[in-house]
Amino acid sequence: MKITFGEALPNLRPWVQHLDQVWPAYIIKPQFASWEVLHILSLVILGGTAILMNLRLAGAGLVEEKPSELYRSLRRWQDLGVIGIVVSGVLIGMANAERLYDSTAFVVKIIALIAGIVLTYGASRPIAKADGVVSASARSWFLIGAALWLGSVTVFATAVLANPGLFHVLLAAALIVLLLTRRGARGVFAAGLVVLVLGQIIITHTVIPADDLSRLDPANKVYAALLALWIFGNAAREILSPSTDQEAGRLAKLIGYASILVWVTAAAAGRWIAFA
Amino acid sequence: MIREFLVWLQDQWGKGAGDTAQSWSQQLLGSLNLWGLVEGTHLLSLMLFAGTILFVDLRLIGATFQRTPVSVLSRRILPMTVFGFGFMVITGAALFFAKPLFYYHNIWFRAKLIFLALALVNIVIFHLRAHRNQQVWDLLPKPPTETRILAAISLASWLLVIILGRFMAYSWFDCGKPIPHWVNLVQECKTSEHGAVDASAMAAIGGTGS
Numbered sequence: 097m098k099i100t101f102g103e104a105l106p107n108l109r110p111w112v113q114h115l116d117q118v119w120p121a122y123i124i125k126p127q128f129a130s131w132e133v134l135h136i137l138s139l140v141i142l143g144g145t146a147i148l149m150n151l152r153l154a155g156a157g158l159v160e161e162k163p164s165e166l167y168r169s170l171r172r173w174q175d176l177g178v179i180g181i182v183v184s185g186v187l188i189g190m191a192n193a194e195r196l197y198d199s200t201a202f203v204v205k206i207i208a209l210i211a212g213i214v215l216t217y218g219a220s221r222p223i224a225k226a227d228g229v230v231s232a233s234a235r236s237w238f239l240i241g242a243a244l245w246l247g248s249v250t251v252f253a254t255a256v257l258a259n260p261g262l263f264h265v266l267l268a269a270a271l272i273v274l275l276l277t278r279r280g281a282r283g284v285f286a287a288g289l290v291v292l293v294l295g296q297i298i299i300t301h302t303v304i305p306a307d308d309l310s311r312l313d314p315a316n317k318v319y320a321a322l323l324a325l326w327i328f329g330n331a332a333r334e335i336l337s338p339s340t341d342q343e344a345g346r347l348a349k350l351i352g353y354a355s356i357l358v359w360v361t362a363a364a365a366g367r368w369i370a371f372a
Numbered sequence: 373m374i375r376e377f378l379v380w381l382q383d384q385w386g387k388g389a390g391d392t393a394q395s396w397s398q399q400l401l402g403s404l405n406l407w408g409l410v411e412g413t414h415l416l417s418l419m420l421f422a423g424t425i426l427f428v429d430l431r432l433i434g435a436t437f438q439r440t441p442v443s444v445l446s447r448r449i450l451p452m453t454v455f456g457f458g459f460m461v462i463t464g465a466a467l468f469f470a471k472p473l474f475y476y477h478n479i480w481f482r483a484k485l486i487f488l489a490l491a492l493v494n495i496v497i498f499h500l501r502a503h504r505n506q507q508v509w510d511l512l513p514k515p516p517t518e519t520r521i522l523a524a525i526s527l528a529s530w531l532l533v534i535i536l537g538r539f540m541a542y543s544w545f546d547c548g549k550p551i552p553h554w555v556n557l558v559q560e561c562k563t564s565e566h567g568a569v570d571a572s573a574m575a576a577i578g579g580t581g582s
Contacts, residue, residue: 261412
């Protein structure tokens with residue numbers, strides 16, 4: 097079954113079909129490109145703030161500064177990025193509503209967007225503001241946000257033609273783990289990544305013919321699962337390592353990881369709306 | 373000369389024997405997922421590249437991180453920026469390789485290259501001028517005017533690179549459409565496979581073009 101808003105809420109179709117003719121969509125439509133640019137610029141601002149603030153929580157990036165100092169310097173910019181993403185997203189979405197209504201990637205994007213807002217405002221920012229102290233409330237919001245994010249990833253994995261977009265999330269996860277892994281283990285992790293990626297290229301380009309989709313699809317899925325296992329296994333080993341932090345520090349680190357990846361998931365799903 | 377090379381790159385390089393054989397460029401463009409992955413990675417790399425250089429430039433302007441020394445911010449953030457830029461260059465080159473003639477005759481792409489060059493020249497100027505006496509203003513909440521101007525030029529250049537990059541996807545000024553004469557000239561539409569159609573000439577004869 098295809099997971100789309102069209103499948104879940106079929107009675108809304110007539111309303112969705114007319115969305116591009118109501119205010120402000122009919123004003124937006126002729127300037128669609130400009131609003132798309134605003135959407136991308138908001139993504140840049142949001143991406144930059146999420147990367148810097150959450151890498152700090154994870155113990156990398158601007159480590160000379162306290163997390164609260166990063167929070168102080170970035171919070172207004174992050175608000176601007178989130179508001180820009182949501183406002184420009186609603187406007188370009190209205191002008192393009194019917195396509196989004198039948199898109200599984202759009203469902204992924206919306207769930208990931210909600211997860212991103214929950215993780216950012218409920219967990220990541222309060223923890224940064226408190227210099228890494230994880231309150232009970234932040235812990236609860238993290239659980240809600242993480243569940244939503246995992247839900248979005250699950251839907252992404254089922255999205256026919258859009259699911260290759262999950263490789264963006266895996267790539268981002270691999271880069272974060274590579275950055276945060278301690279020197280000795282970093283080489284092993286990188287070597288494992290290279291072996292898996294080369295293995296996938298060789299198998300899907302030489303062993304299985306390029307037009308044999310019935311074999312290519314499961315092969316790619318197996319490789320995606322192996323990559324995910326390798327990346328998140330290494331992340332777990334790094335987070336749970338006894339030599340690093342206390343439990344609260346570990347949780348802050350985990351929230352840092354998740355709060356970057358959730359935005360990558362939303363952005364990747366957004367891009368794959370155009371492809372599938 | 374350049375166009376002939378790009379024709380070879382798009383239509384001939386890597387082409388095997390047989391009527392249905394495709395060049396490597398055509399294979400990349402027609403691939404089921406690879407082109408999408410490259411295109412998606414190009415866009416997502418913006419979060420890392422532009423998202424990090426934004427805050428270095430904003431610090432140099434004095435708009436944020438005013439209590440953090442510029443040297444600390446640069447040391448910690450710029451390696452990420454460079455890494456992101458590497459991703460953008462590699463994926464950007466692959467995207468160009470998939471449609472070299474389209475980009476060659478695209479006014480937005482040509483403008484993008486100009487602002488990309490301006491941004492890179494600006495980095496060199498920054499290192500030659502502002503960077504030399506950085507220890508003097510490293511801790512200042514607001515660096516000297518010259519540094520702030522260079523940061524503003526950097527921000528504006530990257531902003532334009534992003535905007536022009538997005539506009540490349542739109543067919544407003546594609547060769548073969550009735551477009552202003554100067555755009556035909558800038559894009560060298562006359563040499564493109566679609567030719568040059570002057571909007572003013574079309575209007576004069578009462579046509580609207582195709």
